[in-house]
Amino acid sequence: MDKMLACEQPREVDVGCIERELRRMWMNEGPGVVRTCAMNLAVVLWQRTEVGEVEIIMRRVADTNPARVILITADPESPAELRSWIAAQCRAPQGSGARVCQELIRLNIHGNQVQHVDNVLFSIFAPDLPTFLWWIGGVPDDPVAQRALGNLLERCDRIVLDTLRLTDPLLELVAMALHVSSPEQRAALGDLNWHRLTPWRQVIAQTFDPPEMRPALFSLDRVEVACDCADSPTRIPVQVLLLMGWLASRLGWRSRGTRGAAGEQVVVDFERKDGGAVVLHLLCHVGPVVHHSRIQSVRMTAPGTALEARLRGETELESVLEVDGRPPLRRVVAAHTMDLFNVLQRELGIMGRNPVYEQALIMAERLGTLAMRASLV
Amino acid sequence: MDTLLPTENPLIEGFLIERTPEPCTVVIFGASGDLTRRKLLPALYDQFVERRLPPGFTIIGCARTDMTDDSFRAKMREEVGKYARNVPLHTATWESFAEGLFYVDTEYDDLGALSENLRGIAINRNQATNWLLYMTTPPQASLRILHGLWTAGLAAGRPSTIVSPDEEQPTRPGWTRIVVEKPFGRNLENSRNLNHMITQIFKEEQIYRIDHYLGKEAVQNILVFRFANRIFEPVWNNRYIDNVQITVAESLGVEARGGYYETSGALKDMVQNHILQLLALVAMEPPASFNADAVRDEKVKVLRAIRPITAQDAVRAQYAEGWIGGQAVPGYRAEKSVSPTSTTETYVALKMLIDDWRFADVPFYLRTGKRLPKRVSEIAIEFKRVPHMLFKQTPADQVEPNLLVMRIQPDEGISLKFESKVPGQSTRLRSLTMDFHYGTAFGVATPEAYERLLLDCMLGDSTLFSRRDSVEASWIAVQPILDYWKEHPVDALPQYEAGTWGPEEADRLVERDGRRWRRL
Numbered sequence: 001m002d003k004m005l006a007c008e009q010p011r012e013v014d015v016g017c018i019e020r021e022l023r024r025m026w027m028n029e030g031p032g033v034v035r036t037c038a039m040n041l042a043v044v045l046w047q048r049t050e051v052g053e054v055e056i057i058m059r060r061v062a063d064t065n066p067a068r069v070i071l072i073t074a075d076p077e078s079p080a081e082l083r084s085w086i087a088a089q090c091r092a093p094q095g096s097g098a099r100v101c102q103e104l105i106r107l108n109i110h111g112n113q114v115q116h117v118d119n120v121l122f123s124i125f126a127p128d129l130p131t132f133l134w135w136i137g138g139v140p141d142d143p144v145a146q147r148a149l150g151n152l153l154e155r156c157d158r159i160v161l162d163t164l165r166l167t168d169p170l171l172e173l174v175a176m177a178l179h180v181s182s183p184e185q186r187a188a189l190g191d192l193n194w195h196r197l198t199p200w201r202q203v204i205a206q207t208f209d210p211p212e213m214r215p216a217l218f219s220l221d222r223v224e225v226a227c228d229c230a231d232s233p234t235r236i237p238v239q240v241l242l243l244m245g246w247l248a249s250r251l252g253w254r255s256r257g258t259r260g261a262a263g264e265q266v267v268v269d270f271e272r273k274d275g276g277a278v279v280l281h282l283l284c285h286v287g288p289v290v291h292h293s294r295i296q297s298v299r300m301t302a303p304g305t306a307l308e309a310r311l312r313g314e315t316e317l318e319s320v321l322e323v324d325g326r327p328p329l330r331r332v333v334a335a336h337t338m339d340l341f342n343v344l345q346r347e348l349g350i351m352g353r354n355p356v357y358e359q360a361l362i363m364a365e366r367l368g369t370l371a372m373r374a375s376l377v
Numbered sequence: 378m379d380t381l382l383p384t385e386n387p388l389i390e391g392f393l394i395e396r397t398p399e400p401c402t403v404v405i406f407g408a409s410g411d412l413t414r415r416k417l418l419p420a421l422y423d424q425f426v427e428r429r430l431p432p433g434f435t436i437i438g439c440a441r442t443d444m445t446d447d448s449f450r451a452k453m454r455e456e457v458g459k460y461a462r463n464v465p466l467h468t469a470t471w472e473s474f475a476e477g478l479f480y481v482d483t484e485y486d487d488l489g490a491l492s493e494n495l496r497g498i499a500i501n502r503n504q505a506t507n508w509l510l511y512m513t514t515p516p517q518a519s520l521r522i523l524h525g526l527w528t529a530g531l532a533a534g535r536p537s538t539i540v541s542p543d544e545e546q547p548t549r550p551g552w553t554r555i556v557v558e559k560p561f562g563r564n565l566e567n568s569r570n571l572n573h574m575i576t577q578i579f580k581e582e583q584i585y586r587i588d589h590y591l592g593k594e595a596v597q598n599i600l601v602f603r604f605a606n607r608i609f610e611p612v613w614n615n616r617y618i619d620n621v622q623i624t625v626a627e628s629l630g631v632e633a634r635g636g637y638y639e640t641s642g643a644l645k646d647m648v649q650n651h652i653l654q655l656l657a658l659v660a661m662e663p664p665a666s667f668n669a670d671a672v673r674d675e676k677v678k679v680l681r682a683i684r685p686i687t688a689q690d691a692v693r694a695q696y697a698e699g700w701i702g703g704q705a706v707p708g709y710r711a712e713k714s715v716s717p718t719s720t721t722e723t724y725v726a727l728k729m730l731i732d733d734w735r736f737a738d739v740p741f742y743l744r745t746g747k748r749l750p751k752r753v754s755e756i757a758i759e760f761k762r763v764p765h766m767l768f769k770q771t772p773a774d775q776v777e778p779n780l781l782v783m784r785i786q787p788d789e790g791i792s793l794k795f796e797s798k799v800p801g802q803s804t805r806l807r808s809l810t811m812d813f814h815y816g817t818a819f820g821v822a823t824p825e826a827y828e829r830l831l832l833d834c835m836l837g838d839s840t841l842f843s844r845r846d847s848v849e850a851s852w853i854a855v856q857p858i859l860d861y862w863k864e865h866p867v868d869a870l871p872q873y874e875a876g877t878w879g880p881e882e883a884d885r886l887v888e889r890d891g892r893r894w895r896r897l
Contacts, residue, residue, distance in 0.1 A: 036817055066818060093816045129687045166435075202397070202428045209431060210400050210505060214386065250387040304881035316469050321432060327501055329433050334426045336464070338803035355390025 005029060005099060007088040009229055010106065015084045018124050020172030022086055022103055029239060033090070034083050034098045036066035038202040039130045041348070042121055042156075045073045046137035046145055054136065055106075058100060058313075060341050062089055063347050068126045068200075072107040072117060076144055080111030094181060118151040120219075125155070134160040139172040153179075153187040160347050163191040163238040165293075170368045173238065177365040180358040191361070193239055195343035203310075203319045204310050216305040218272070222248065222279050224299040229284035236266065236282055236371050238364065239294055244280060246356070247335040251256075253278055258370050266371055282371070294338075311335065398835030400431040401507035401551075402498055404491065406522050407514040408438025408449070408480065410556070412454035417511070418591075420827040425474045426463040433505060435477040435498050439491055441484065449480035460677040462825070477502065484520040485514070489530040495531070509834055513558055515637070516571060519745070523578055530884060532578045555710030556585045556834055559650050560641065564859055565852035572845045585834050586843040590651040592826030594815060595789035597841070599658045599756070600672070602783070602791065610663075610741040612760070615739045617655070619778060622742045622757040622895050623655050625785075626749040628701050630875070631723070636715030644693070644855055647745040653680060653851045655785070656729070656743070657758055659734050663753040673847060680850035686732040688861045692871075692882040693722035696748040699875030706748060707874045722871055723747045726883035728890075729854070742887055744894070748875035756787035757895045768804050780895075789823060790814040 007029055013021040026035055043058060045051055051073050062069050090101035105124060125131055133156040140146050148355075153159060166172045180189050194344050208217035227240045248255065253270040270278040285296065297310035309319040317335040322328045390398065390721065403421070404411050411662070424430050438449055452477065458466050460876050479498070499506050510526065512519045526532045532553065557575065561569025576585055590596055603609060612618070625647055632640040638646065657676040664671035698708040710717050724746030760779040780794040792812040799805040816821055833841055843851075873880045887894050 008660075034817065038818060064819065093814065144406075198392075199428060202392065203432075205386065205392070206397050206428075206431050209389060209397060211384070214384070217386065217388070219466050250390070265657075312469060317466065317475075318469075319432070329502065330473070330476070331432055332469045333428045334467065334470055341488070354391065 005033065005090055005101070005306070007033070007101065008090055010085040010087040010104075010222065012083060014084055015120060016105070016123075018084055018086060022105075024085060025088065025103075027372065029088075029101075032098050032210075033088075033291035035088075036100055037068050037100050037126055037129065039067045039132060039348070040070065040125045041065065041067040041132050041134070042070040042125075042152075043072065043134045043136065044117065044152075045071075046135065046140060047075050047077070048137050050136075050160050057252060057344065059089060059104075062104070063091060064345065065122060066067050066100075066102050066172045068119065068124075070102045070105045070107065070124060070127075072109060072121070074109045074114045074117050074145075074148075075364070076111065076114045076142065078110035080113050081108050082110075082113045082116075083108045090222065114148070118148045118155075120187070121152065122155060130158075130351060131156045132158050132160060134344070136162070136165075138166045138168070139175045141168075141171075148260070150229075153185065157351065158188045158190050158332050158347075160190040160192065160344075163242065164193045164196070165239060170365075170372055173241070173361070173365040173368050177362045180353075180361055183203065188351075189361075190347045190350065190354075191357065192343040192347060193243075194242060194357050194360075195346045196294070196338045197239060197243055197246070197323065198346070199317050199362050200298060200309065200337065201246060202248075203317060203333065204298070204300070204307065207307050207319065207321055213305075216276065216302040218251070219276060219302045220272075220278055220300055221276065221303070222281070222299075222301045223319055224281040224283060224297075225295060226285060226297045227295050228281040236284065236368070237294065238368075241367050241371075242360055243295060243298070244282075244367055245362070248362035249359040249363040250356070250368070255366060255370055258373060266365065268370060314338070379525050385608065387842045397429060397431055398550075398832065399507050400433045401506035401509055401774045401835055402435040402437060402495060402505065403509045403835075404437045404439060404484065404495070405511045405513060406439045407512065407518070409440040409442035409444070412513045414440065414453065415460050416473040416825065416827045417513070417831070418453050419457050419461035420825050420831055422457045422461045422466075422471075422474055423463050423828055424744065424832060426467075426470055427463075430433075433502050433523055435479065435502055437491065437498075438478070438480045439483055439485075439488075440480075440814070441482065443482055446480050449479050450475045453478060453657040467668060474730060483623055484525075485518055486525045486528075488522075488531060492529040492531055498708070504547070508551065508553045509556065510553065511556040511834075516562070519557065520571075520574060523574060527578050540849055548711075551576070552837070553579070553848065554583050554585055554834055554837070555579050556587055556612050558587055558760060560645060561586055561650070561848045562676060563640065563645065565856045566580055568848055568852050572848065581845055584845070585839055586845075586848060587830055588650050588654055588843055589826045589830065591654060591787070591843075592828075592830040593789070594786060595783065595785045595821040596655065596658065597829075598789075599789075600667075600782060602636070604663050613734045615737055618736070618739050619723075619761045620742060620890075620892055621656075622759070623652055623659075623744075623755075623756070623846075624746040624895070624897060625652055625754045626752060626878075626897065627745075627747050628749060628752045630696065630704075630748050631709070631712050631715065633713065635712045638723075639715055639719060639721050641775065642693075642721045643723055643745050644749070648725060648727065648743060649841070649855050650849050652743050653683075653854060655756055656683075656741055657847075659758070660731055660733075660741075662735070669838060669842075670844075672840050673844045677844065677847045679731060679733070679848050680847060680854055682731045682733045683854040684732050685857045686727060686729060686854070688858070688865075690728040690886070691861075692724075692857045692880065692886050693862070694727040694746075694871040694873050694880040694882065695719070695721070695869075696723050696746070696875045697872040699748065699877065701748060701876045703727070708872070709747075718793075718868075720867055724848045724872060724879050724883070726738040726879065726886055727858070728886060740890060740892075742892075742894070744879065744883060746873075746879055749878060750876055751897070755897070756785070757781070757785075759892075766893070768806060771857070776806060788814060788816070790817075808865060 007025050059071050083192050085106040087104045088101040090099040091097055156323040225240050227237050252273040256269040256271055259267040266282045268280040299308045306322045312318050316332050318332045320328050322331045378682045390561045483490050562571045577781045660679045661675040695709045709723050710719050726744040729741040758781040764779050784790050784794045790813045792810050794808050796806045797809045799807050822842045
C-alpha cells in the first residue's frame with residue numbers, strides 16, 4: 001500500500017482560514033502531487049447522524065469525480081459549535097508517477113451557528129466550477145434550514161435529494177413539485193431515487209421500443225406494481241409514485257381517481273389519450289423487508305401482451321415478455337446502479353434540468369394526493 | 378375505430394446517457410478469430426450488462442470452424458471472462474446474454490444455413506429483421522461473403538427503418554448494415570474495386586468501414602477540444618503553428634501476423650488509415666453540424682488537399698534484432714511467416730503538406746513503426762517561437778516553443794507546454810507543462826473503442842466510420858509512395874535496431890527543415 005502523504009491527515013483549521021490553509025497544504029507537498037478539482041460537491045447532513053457512512057461514499061465518489069468535497073453536519077438542536085477540518089485525498093493512477101489529490105473539507109455547524117451554513121459554504125466554494133449540493137435530510141420544515149437551503153439554491157447548479165428517504169413524503173413531494181414548476185429556480189433538482197428507477201424504466205422502455213410493440217404500449221390497460229412497504233404498511237413508497245408518474249406523464253394518461261383501498265392494495269384509474277381505461281394496482285407487501293421502500297415487480301398488460309419484470313437479488317432484474325403467438329422472451333440485466341454510490345455517480349454526470357423527471361415528479365405528487373385520499377400515503 | 382398511433386416511443390426520451398438500438402441480430406463472419414473473442418464479444422457483453430442492448434438482442438457467429446451453439450457459448454464465456462470490463466461474470470446475466478448467442482458453421486459462399494437461422498430468430502426470438510453483418514475476415518474471404526450474402530438474399534434491406542416517401546416499399550421491414558474491417562483494399566485500384574463490389578450490393582449508407590482508432594475517447598476528444606473551446610481556433614493555423622508531428626509507435630513486433638504484415642507494411646497498415654484519420658481531424662475545418670456527413674465532408678477535404686508526396690519526403694526501414702524491455706528480440710526477417718529477404722517496411726516516416734489556407738506550408742511529420750522503445754500514439758502541435766525576445770538573459774533560440782500534445786494512448790490526455798519565470802531576483806525562464814489525463818480527471822476507465830463503434834452501427838450513426846470517398850482519398854495520398862517503391866525495388870531496407878526510435882534517415886527528414894522529432 002502507498003505511504004500516506006502528510007496532507008491526507010485531517011487537520012483542524014479555523015473556519016475563516018480554510019482557503020488559506022488549503023493553499024498552504026498544497027505548497028507543503030512536493031512536485032509529485034497533482035491537485036485536481038472539476039466541481040464543488042457539498043453534502044449537508046441536516047440533523048442526520050449517518051456521517052460516517054456518507055463520508056465513506058464521498059471518498060469513493062471523489063475518486064472518480066475530482067472535486068472539492070465539503071461535508072457538513074448541521075444540527076440546530078446540538079450545543080453551538082463551528083469547527084472545520086481539511087485534508088487531501090490522494091491516489092496513484094496506474095501508469096502515473098504522480099499522486100493525484102483533491103480537497104476534503106469537513107464542517108460541524110451546530111446550535112445557533114446553523115443559520116450561517118449558507119454563508120460558510122459560499123466562502124469556500126471553488127470559483128467558476130459546477131456546484132452540486134447533496135442535501136441529506138429531506139425538504140426541511142425548519143425555517144432556518146429553509147432559509148439556508150433557499151439561499152444555497154441560488155448559488156448551486158444542482159441540488160440532489162433522495163426521495164427514498166423523505167420523512168414526510170407527500171408534503172416534501174409537494175414542495176419539490178413546486179420547485180420544479182417554478183421557472184425562476186436556477187438550481188436543477190436531482191433525485192437519487194430517480195436513478196434507482198433507471199433499470200426499471202429502461203427495461204420497460206426497451207420492451208416497447210420495437211415498432212411492432214408500439215400498439216401494445218398505447219393500449220396498456222393494467223399495471224401492477226408490487227413494492228415493499230414493510231416499514232409502513234399504509235404508505236406507498238415514493239419510488240412507486242415516481243414510476244407511475246413517469247408512465248402517466250410520458251403516455252399522456254390522466255388520473256381519474258382512486259377506487260379505494262382493499263387490504264394492502266390501492267387501485268387508481270387512469271384514462272389513456274385514446275379514451276381507454278388503465279387500471280393501476282399498487283400492492284404493498286407487508287412481509288419481511290426485502291428491498292426497503294422499493295419496487296419488487298412490475299406487470300403491465302395490453303390485449304395479447306404482458307410484460308413482467310422483477311428484481312432478482314440486489315443486482316439483477318429479470319423480465320419476461322409474453323406476446324400471443326410467440327415464445328416468451330426472457331432476459332436478465334444488471335441492476336447494480338441501485339446502490340447509493342452508483343446512483344450518486346450517475347447523478348453527478350448530469351447538468352441542467354431533466355424535464356422527464358420533473359414531469360414524472362409532478363404526476364407523482366398528484367398520484368400521492370390521490371392515494372392519500374385512499375389513506376395510503 | 379382505428380386510432381393513429383405516434384411513431385415515436387415516448388418512454389425512450391430522457392435517458393440522458395444511454396441510447397438503445399432497435400432489436401437486431403449481429404452476424405459476425407470470422408467468429409472463431411481473435412477479434413471476435415478479444416474485442417467484439419467482450420464489447421457486446423459489456424453493453425448488455427450496462428443495459429444498452431435491446432431485448433431479444435442476438436449474435437450469430439459464423440465461421441468454418443466446427444462448433445455448436447453450446448461449444449461456441451462455452452468458448453466465448455471463457456474469453457469474455459478474460460477480456461470484458463464487467464468481470465467477474467454474473468451467472469444469470471451471462472446466461473441471459475448467451476441465450477442470444479448462436480453459431481453457424483458455414484462456407485462463406487453458401488449462406489443458406491445462416492439465412493434460415495436469421496429467419497428462425499426473427500420468428501422465435503426477437504421479431505426483428507434488423508441485421509448487422511460484421512466482416513472480421515481478410516479481404517478475399519470478405520468478397521466470398523459478399524457473394525454469399527447476395528445469393529442467399531441477405532443483402533436486401535435498407536440503411537434504417539425510417540422509410541423516405543420516395544422509397545420503394547421494402548422487401549422486408551428491417552434494416553441491414555454491413556461492417557467492414559480494415560484493410561480497405563491493398564492499394565488505390567484494389568480499394569476502388571472492393572468499394573465497387575460492396576456498393577453493387579449495399580448502399581453507401583449501409584456500409585460501416587471501421588477504423589477502431591476513431592472509437593477511442595482521446596480521438597473523439599480532438600473534435601471536442603477544437604470545436605468546443607474557442608480559445609484554440611484563432612491560433613489553429615499556419616500563422617501560429619510551426620509543425621505537427623503524429624507518432625504511432627508500437628513496441629511489439631509482428632507477433633503471429635507475419636504473413637499478413639508481409640502483404641501490408643507500415644504505410645498501408647497504419648498511415649493510410651489510422652494516421653491519416655488523425656491528420657484529418659487535426660486539420661479539418663469546423664463542420665456545420667455534428668452529423669455523420671458534415672464531419673466526414675470536412676475530413677475528406679483535408680485528405681484531398683494533401684500534396685502528392687515525393688520520394689524525398691518518405692523514409693522506410695525495417696527493424697533488426699535488438700532489445701525491448703530487457704528482452705532480446707529478433708529482427709523482422711527472422712520473424713515467423715516472414716521472408717528472410719523481405720523488403721516490407723516496419724517503419725515509415727513521412728513529411729506531408731496540406732495545400733489549403735489553414736495549413737499551407739505547415740509540415741505534418743508522420744511516423745509509425747514496430748519494435749520502437751515504447752507504445753505511444755500522440756499528436757504534437759508545435760507553435761512558432763516568439764518573434765522577439767524580451768528577456769535578454771535567455772536567448773530566444775533557447776526558449777522552447779509552446780507545444781500542445783494530444784495523447785491517444787496509452788495515457789490518454791492533453792498537455793500544453795509554456796514558458797514560466799523561475800522564482801528569484803533574475804528573470805530566468807523554464808518550460809512547464811499543464812497536463813490533463815483522462816484517468817486522473819475523470820477517474821474512470823475509458824470504454825473500449827469497439828463498444829462505442831458497435832453501438833453506433835446499431836444506432837445507424839456513421840460519424841466515426843470511414844466513407845468511401847475518404848478511404849479513396851487516403852489511398853490517393855499514399856499511392857505515389859507505393860508506386861515509387863514498387864518502381865524502385867531494393868534488396869534491403871535501412872535497418873533500425875529494435876528498441877530504438879527508427880533509422881537515422883528519419884531524423885534527417887526532419888532535421889533538414891531545421892526541426893527535430895519530439896523525444897518520447
